Amino acid sequence: MDPLIFTPLLKRLVWGGRRLGELLGKRLGDHDDYAESWEIVDHGDDQSVVASGPLAGKSLRQLLDEFPRELLGRDAALAAEGFPLLLKYLDCHRVLSVQVHPDDEYASRMPVPDKGKTEAWYVLDAGPDSRIYAGLRPGVDAEQLATAVAEGSCQELLHAITPRVGECYFIPAGTVHALGEGLVVAEIQQSSDTTFRLFDWNRVDAQGRSRDLHVAEALAVTDFARGPVTAQTPVADTDGLQTLVRCHAFELRAAHWGASGESAASGHTLPIGTPVRLGGDNRMRLITVACGRVTIRQSEASKDDRPSITLGIGDSAILPAATGPISAESESGPTTLLVAQLP
Structure with missing residues (x-):
């Protein structure tokens, strides 16, 4: 799919x-x-x-x-x-x-x-x-x-x-x-x-x-035991993404390409053109582009042979579990891709 x-x-x-x-x-x-x-x-x-x-x-x-x-x-x-x-x-x-x-x-x-x-x-x-x-x-x-x-x-x-x-x-x-x-x-x-x-x-x-x-x-x-809310502290993961939220209902992660305080208010960014891998683990994901443009491709063929989809700011998609591994990358920055999945 x-x-x-x-x-x-x-x-x-x-x-x-x-x-x-x-x-x-x-x-x-x-x-x-x-x-x-x-x-x-x-x-x-x-x-x-x-x-x-x-x-x-x-x-x-x-x-x-x-x-x-x-x-x-x-x-x-x-x-x-x-x-x-x-x-x-x-x-x-x-x-x-x-x-x-x-x-x-x-x-x-x-x-x-x-x-x-x-x-x-x-x-x-x-x-x-x-x-x-x-x-x-x-x-x-x-x-x-x-x-x-x-x-x-x-x-x-x-x-x-x-x-x-x-x-x-x-x-x-x-x-x-x-x-x-x-x-x-x-x-x-x-x-x-x-x-x-x-x-x-x-x-x-x-x-x-x-x-x-x-x-x-x-x-x-209302949960009166919960006090003031502050911004989340991103946690850098080994796959190039950051975890922003992990809770009982979902996980929210982000990939940032290019150095920009606006697209990545804290920390780790990837060089332009560096792919991140999504999927291949029998899990569904939602993706949306919060800044820039992201190209996604199937990961299992050579780059020239893989059909691609380019998503601009505000564009969203479901990556079905059956899609298999996907490569996502930015070809110009700054770019932010948000990735949501079930825990």
Whole structure:
């Protein structure tokens, strides 16, 4: 099975803008509120559809039904539950609401059961005044948070960070968080769309109406033992990649080519043209290009004989388990390739 490229699903929301098109090359309409590009998803009616090739037109759900072992390999037993991960890009033209996601146990008991939502962000762009709000300040308890929400001062209890391009932030289920104005991020998460909105910055629409909050549910799932969140420290691996996150739901890794503080905020980069090997171990992977351009090829033939696929910034693909070993490389830098896989 060849690498699979899908047509993105674009989501318009009140906090979105135009940078999914301007920065990532997504095909936008005339509106100015494009907030999310769902790159790879199998969640209810939200379905990625193969863009080209012999499987063009098939949804990710159909692929799981027809080719569970070819797609997921060692994790084929998970196919009956749906594709386990969701990959998206977000354009935070305005600050997002303060929110929190449930864990698997809580989500399974909801009237419409879902997966929990643990996620990680990789920062592609940030303005000088951009902020990430992640975690509560030390010592904040449920009573203090509920009071602050009622008084419209929730922001005073949030841990605020000034993020840099190339940083990664890990947001386990139960972590109170919000993405601030001016950010563009890639997000890998469990395949879930359950969000409890805790605070919306006292915003109202043109008719003076505020968005619905889910305060009771948010307080019930918040992990008050988890304090402030900081950027992940990348761990250099022997295969040329870095591990950014390793958790119960996914692993997120990165390959950086070329010396650039923006594409690799901390450390190890590969020389341009140096290939990294992915796959060949009966595991499925998601890949997306966060900076530059990456060419992928089958690893088992000579370079001149191997068909190749070039992915630009914002382009994503699934490398099915049955694809076998893949060579990925950048021919000009700086370049960053994000790689997500099941643990």
